[in-house]
Amino acid sequence: MDISFILIQLLNGLQYGLLLFLVASGLTLVFGIMGIINLAHGSFYMVGAYLAFSLSAMTGSLLLAVLLGVVLSVVLGIVLERLLFRHLYQRDHLYQVLLTYGLILVFEELRSIIWGDDVHGVAIPALLNFSLPLTDTLSYPVYRLAISGVCLALALGMYVLIQKTRLGMMIRAGASNREMVQSLGINIKLIYTLVFALGVALAAFAGMIAAPVSSVFPNMGAQVLIICFVVVVIGGIGSVRGALLAAILIGMADTFGKVLVPEFAGMTIYVLMALVLLWRPEGLFKRA
Amino acid sequence: MGDPILRTEGLTKRFGGLTAVDRVSLELYVGQVHAVIGPNGAGKSTLTNLLSGDLPPTSGSVWYRGRDLAGLKSDEISRLGVGRSYQKTNIFLPFTVFENCRLAAQSRTPHAWRIFRRAEGFADINRLAEEAMEAAGLAARRDRVAATLSHGEQRQLEIAMCLATRPRVLLLDEPLAGMGPHESLRIVELIGRLAADHAIMLIEHDMEAVFSVAGHLTVMVNGEVLESGEPEAVRASPAVQMAYLGGEELLDV
Amino acid sequence: MQQSTRALTLTLAAAALLLLAFPFAESKFYTQLLSKIMIMAIFAMSLDLLVGYTGLISLGHAAFFGLAGYAVALMTPQYEAPDLWTSLPAAVGLCAAFALVTGFLVLRTSGVYFIMVTLAFAQMLFFLFHDTKLGGGSDGIYIYIKPEIRLGETSLLNLDDARHFYYFVWIMMIAVYGFLRTVLRSTFGHALLGIKTNEHRMRALGFATFRYKLAAYVLSGALAGLAGYLAALQFGFVNPEILSWHQSGAVLMMVILGGMGTLFGPVIGAFAFVLLQEMFSNQAVLGAFAKHWQLLMGAAVILVALYLPGGLAGLLARPGRKKAIEADDG
Numbered sequence: 111m112d113i114s115f116i117l118i119q120l121l122n123g124l125q126y127g128l129l130l131f132l133v134a135s136g137l138t139l140v141f142g143i144m145g146i147i148n149l150a151h152g153s154f155y156m157v158g159a160y161l162a163f164s165l166s167a168m169t170g171s172l173l174l175a176v177l178l179g180v181v182l183s184v185v186l187g188i189v190l191e192r193l194l195f196r197h198l199y200q201r202d203h204l205y206q207v208l209l210t211y212g213l214i215l216v217f218e219e220l221r222s223i224i225w226g227d228d229v230h231g232v233a234i235p236a237l238l239n240f241s242l243p244l245t246d247t248l249s250y251p252v253y254r255l256a257i258s259g260v261c262l263a264l265a266l267g268m269y270v271l272i273q274k275t276r277l278g279m280m281i282r283a284g285a286s287n288r289e290m291v292q293s294l295g296i297n298i299k300l301i302y303t304l305v306f307a308l309g310v311a312l313a314a315f316a317g318m319i320a321a322p323v324s325s326v327f328p329n330m331g332a333q334v335l336i337i338c339f340v341v342v343v344i345g346g347i348g349s350v351r352g353a354l355l356a357a358i359l360i361g362m363a364d365t366f367g368k369v370l371v372p373e374f375a376g377m378t379i380y381v382l383m384a385l386v387l388l389w390r391p392e393g394l395f396k397r398a
Numbered sequence: 399m400g401d402p403i404l405r406t407e408g409l410t411k412r413f414g415g416l417t418a419v420d421r422v423s424l425e426l427y428v429g430q431v432h433a434v435i436g437p438n439g440a441g442k443s444t445l446t447n448l449l450s451g452d453l454p455p456t457s458g459s460v461w462y463r464g465r466d467l468a469g470l471k472s473d474e475i476s477r478l479g480v481g482r483s484y485q486k487t488n489i490f491l492p493f494t495v496f497e498n499c500r501l502a503a504q505s506r507t508p509h510a511w512r513i514f515r516r517a518e519g520f521a522d523i524n525r526l527a528e529e530a531m532e533a534a535g536l537a538a539r540r541d542r543v544a545a546t547l548s549h550g551e552q553r554q555l556e557i558a559m560c561l562a563t564r565p566r567v568l569l570l571d572e573p574l575a576g577m578g579p580h581e582s583l584r585i586v587e588l589i590g591r592l593a594a595d596h597a598i599m600l601i602e603h604d605m606e607a608v609f610s611v612a613g614h615l616t617v618m619v620n621g622e623v624l625e626s627g628e629p630e631a632v633r634a635s636p637a638v639q640m641a642y643l644g645g646e647e648l649l650d651v
Numbered sequence: 652m653q654q655s656t657r658a659l660t661l662t663l664a665a666a667a668l669l670l671l672a673f674p675f676a677e678s679k680f681y682t683q684l685l686s687k688i689m690i691m692a693i694f695a696m697s698l699d700l701l702v703g704y705t706g707l708i709s710l711g712h713a714a715f716f717g718l719a720g721y722a723v724a725l726m727t728p729q730y731e732a733p734d735l736w737t738s739l740p741a742a743v744g745l746c747a748a749f750a751l752v753t754g755f756l757v758l759r760t761s762g763v764y765f766i767m768v769t770l771a772f773a774q775m776l777f778f779l780f781h782d783t784k785l786g787g788g789s790d791g792i793y794i795y796i797k798p799e800i801r802l803g804e805t806s807l808l809n810l811d812d813a814r815h816f817y818y819f820v821w822i823m824m825i826a827v828y829g830f831l832r833t834v835l836r837s838t839f840g841h842a843l844l845g846i847k848t849n850e851h852r853m854r855a856l857g858f859a860t861f862r863y864k865l866a867a868y869v870l871s872g873a874l875a876g877l878a879g880y881l882a883a884l885q886f887g888f889v890n891p892e893i894l895s896w897h898q899s900g901a902v903l904m905m906v907i908l909g910g911m912g913t914l915f916g917p918v919i920g921a922f923a924f925v926l927l928q929e930m931f932s933n934q935a936v937l938g939a940f941a942k943h944w945q946l947l948m949g950a951a952v953i954l955v956a957l958y959l960p961g962g963l964a965g966l967l968a969r970p971g972r973k974k975a976i977e978a979d980d981g
Contacts, residue, residue: 147763197957203763204708205956208907211900212952219946336774336896339767347763376778380771384756387768391759450855476857484855490848501845504838505857511866517838563857 114244119365125254127361128261132316133334134341134353135268136309142348143281143305146195147203149210152335153217154310158183158317159326160221163230172235176318180311187310191303199302214332227328232321257319264312265354272350281305337364340379344386346393355394401464403428403597404449404480404567409458411444411621418444420621421458426567426597431589433600433608433629436618442601443485445618446571449599450482451475462567477505481565483556485572485601491545495536495555498544499527502562526562533592534558535584550581557588567597574604586611609633617641659967663915670821674814683885686817688925689824690881695905695917696827697874702903703911704835705867706847707758710766710899711773712875714753715746717894719876720883721780722746724792732796735810739880746876747869754868758861773899781891791890794883810884820881824918827874831914834870843867908955910964919963927951 137151158179165175194213198206233239234253241249272278280296317330324330341360345352360379367378386394402425411419419441426432434442447453449460451472460467467475476482490498500517503526518524531537534554539547544555557573570589574582586607592598593611602608608615609629616626617638625638632638670689674682694716701707722742727733757768780786797810800819808815834840842863845853853860883889892898901924909920930936931944959965 141763147766194953194957201960203766204702204907204911205960207708207710207766208904209953209956211904212949212956214900215945215949215952217949219943219949223943223946332896336770340771343760343764343767343771373783374779376782377775380775380778383768383771387756387759392764452851452855471854473854473857473859476855482855484852488849488852488855490845490852492848493844497841501841501853502856504842505853507838511839513834513837513839515838516836517841520838523838559856 114248117244118248118250119369120362121250121254121258123362123365124358125258125261125361126365127358128258128265129316129320130334130338130341130361131265131354131357132261133313134338134345134357135265135350136312137338138342138345138348138350138353139281139305140309141342144195144199144302146198147206147210148195148309149207149335150213150217151210151309151313151338152331152333153214154183154186154313154331155317155320155334156221156329156331157186157217158314159232159321159324159330160225160317161314162318162321163225163232163326166232172232172318172322176315179318180315183311183314184307186314187307188303190310191306195306196299196302217331218328221328229325229327231325234322253322257323260319261316264315268350277301277304337379340383342393343383344393346395349393349395352393352395400427402426404460404462406449407459407461409445409448409460410456411441411448411453412456417621419448419455422618422621422623423458424616424623424626426599427614428566428595428597429593430613431593431598431600431611432614432616433602433612434616434618435602435605435608436624439620440618441621442618443571444621446482446569446599446601449475449569450480476563476565479564479566480569481560481563481567482569483560483571483573485575487549487552487556489544489552489555489559492543494541494543495531495547495558496527496540498555499530499558499562500524502559503527503530503564506564526564530558530562533561534588550577553577553581554585557585561592565596567599568592569599569601571601572603573600574602574607582607659915667821667825671818674817679813682813682817684925684929686813686820686885687882688922689817689820690878690885691902691905691925692918692921693824693827693881694875694878694902695909695921696831696914697871697878698902699906699911699914699917700831700835700843700867700871700874702906703913703916704840704847705843705864706850707864707868708766708903709769709871710896710903711769711771712871712902713894713896713898714769714773714776715750715872715875716879716882716898716902717780717889717891718749718776719743719746719879720889720893721786721792722876723880723883724794724889725786727794729793730795732798732811733794733884735798735800738798739877742880743873743876746879747873750869750872751865754865754872758864758868770896770899773894773896777891777894777896780894786889786891789891791888793888795887797884797887816885820885823877823881827877828914828918831874835914839863839866904952904955906962908959908962910962910967913964916962916964923963 133151133155137148140146140148140151161179161182162172162175165178166172169175169178194209198209238253238256241251242255243249272281280301337360341353341356344359345356360382363378363382364375368375371378405423405425407423409419409422410417422445424432434445436442444453448455451467451470451474462478462480490501493501500523503523504517506526507520507523528537531540534557536551536554536558539551544552547555553573553576557570560568573585573589577585582604589598589600590611600608600612612629614627615629615632617624617632619641624641625632625635670685673685698709698712701709719742722745723733723738726738726741753772757765757772760768781789786792797816799806799810800808808819810816810819842853842858845858846860846863850860879893882893905920905924906917907920908923909918910916928944928948931947932941934941937944
């Protein structure tokens, strides 16, 4: 294993980790602020990927597809929050698990009805479809770098949103004290709707930009969801910063696991989780 | 009076920048009610939580029968013989009075792991539960579901559950809170009776009750002990009168 | 005992006896379907011990179910019948051991962490069997021949016979019901209910709650293993799907659909769930749409979560029934 090979794996791990972060951050925000455990969060990732597939075929441009797809997923988020999730805020986690589990079945089956059960590919935009040479024989695809760049920009954007803006302040206050926020005349319902839609949009966006690399396939949502649970458990529920760190950790562990112990690659991240649980049962960052 | 059964040394608890309990040293003796009074936020409940192991101290130590309790969890401290009641009623609402007490009593017995025998079938556990209900004046409410009890009765149940664990030390956190005068009187009498063979720390706002049963009085302000000693002496202390009891009110008692 | 509880007991006993007579209806299909349902009922009861009685929401219960299935498959030489007297205790014991080890980890967490962590550990096992050659990868392993139960020279039950298998499962289901009912009425069972209601208070009363939870977790895992063992025998094969998280979700659904915190609830839930599944996926009922039965199942799950929190057992129980420990363990 030479340096450039390791570099490629590092870049892959980073890209995968950042993508996971986009999905996991929505999961952790929705839990941290609204107290909802959402198993269907992975479905939003899947919806995003399939939207990218259909819309890019229709418009002929992934960029356009992503823009349209984000708008659609925000709408989806608002509708779901108003119709279903709103009824779950005061309910036991058990019923949240149940309802969102039912939602997964619905999403998977709708996917099957609309798109069928085949694996589809999505073309990388021509503009980004080339590789940077690293050595004489190895090169690295620019599209993957672009993914990492976009994810990093979004992570930064979320940091600014949560820490520096008035909306972010309300979000943070909503997490710690519902009554207080309401007594200040802030519309907590609106904040919840916004946060939920933001979570949906982030997950769907991750699915869209991942589609050209990962392709589009059934059950892709469940796969990413469970890994995001691991991310959230390691990072600490409700902590966006923890989610970022844990996501990159998981991205690296998974990538290097595949290279170093291919047969046990599926298990590496769970072993990592077990170790973190032994050390810190409440995750690396308890609360943002 | 002999050795204290429980004592603290420089017990301190900080939450971030706030010092809730500040270098508190006190002693509890069997046969004595040690009342702790002070305004809201003085750190009384935090002190209880430190003694019961619900919270770990930042520094200082708690000794029970010559044993340092550092690092012990609340269930271990409870099993050693330190029982507590909660300021906010903390009982098993869906269970009956008897079931609440029986559950409490069963924590003391080695039968807990006998999984093939009905829980109601242990005479020793039942006796402990019945005695505790009797002592707390709840025998008539034996089969009522706890959620349907009056507030005062729920407070009594809180104490009954504590008694069913056969503690040597009782930490009572505002047992009279929200009670009517008649109910209060009954609890005060109960505390007086229990004092004969228990060490009791009583946190209470009701001064009349405090002065009628306390053998020792500690006044806390801002986490610190302001004054501690015989109730009459503490009552007379100018510092206490200034800081907490507000002059005349105290002299009238 | 109250009137309603007695009526319920009688109804349950009658239903159990009716099940006993069922195989004489001479329908192999339905005999096998009912065997499957009763296996799921055992599985659901084992989960209810955690969810309904200890307050621990596990989303990874299929791990035990699948582990026992793999255990019997791996222990049995190909083209031979598993030996019941060794493979059953070994499979159940393995599940108990796995529960003990993972329990130490997952019980360090609580609430929503617990849900995610149990799911993750089950997934770890899924990948172990899916990605490695240990259990035949994603194809799984076949168990061609079912065991015979012998006592000395006489054959008591031959599980290859659908009817014999049915009775074996029936006995197991009744035994598990009776076992859990007894356990839940013991001091141990009451301590579990106390933990579910108010764990903090239980600690203050001197209960080492972690040990109780761990014991419940191990017991629950072992019983789920029993169900998984039976399922592997019935289906004649194991593959990673039997420990997939859909299996965990389905069994949780059975518990809630039936009514958690009662023992007969999960049994009713298993019947309702499997029958719903059969109906939704039946082409005679729904035609070509039967292929998409999960859509209807998903909708049903959502409706139950929203409108039937007490499950079917909640509909049966009379309002105003004493909700105390004694009355609640039927």
